[in-house]
Amino acid sequence: MGLTLESLLEDAVVRLSAAARNRRSAMHTPVVGTADGDLRIMVLREVAGDLATLRFHTDLRSPKCVLIGSGAPVSILAYDPETRIQLRMRGEGRIESEGPVANAAWERATASSRRCYLAETGPGGALPAAGSAIPAALLHRSPTIAETVAGRAHFAVLLIEVRSLDWLQLTHEGGARARYTRDDASAPWQGTWLAP
Helix, strand or coil: CCCCHHHHHHHHHHHHHHHHHCCCCHHHCCEEEECCCCEEECCEEEEECCCCEEEEEEECCCHHHHHHCCCEEEEEEEEECCCCEEEEEEEEEEEECCCHHHHHHHHHCCHHHHHHHHCCCCCCCCCCCCCCCCCHHHCCCCCCHHHHHHHHHHEEEEEEEEEEEEEEECCCCCCEEEEEECCCCCCCCEEEEECC
16 A cells, blocks of 8 residues: 555654653654754653644743743654654644643643652753752652642643644655645645655
């Protein structure tokens, strides 16, 4: 069976959706880039619809939250070395720290996932020496849910509306590549074949 534009788009949706649920997936931790050229690995938490929205968790004190705010360009790179499939995406990101999406994400987060939001210094903040900003009492144990409540003030979600997707697989025969674009998440994808 030959590759089609429809099958590759579906492949991307299935791969990313599965990666959000499986921490062992190579695409569970894609690289996320912001307009300032900064890159970081983030945990993919949820994929909605046909890539309508990708959800990540972040510390509200992180510089990227100020940069992205209520809307800014964001890029995502996910790669699976076993299948040699690379997914490059671009879209509009926004930070939400209040409201139903952020509240639901916080409620679903485990105590160990919430632990990092208890850090006394936000991401990128100066420390007097090498080490963690997690309170000393929690360095060697997971907190209880009750102990994590204070971290809610630092918790936010990064939501990315994907507007372009580049699907690439390199093989000994050359591989295949397709690009998909749309104006916004409510518009249908428009696909075209590209040279790998």
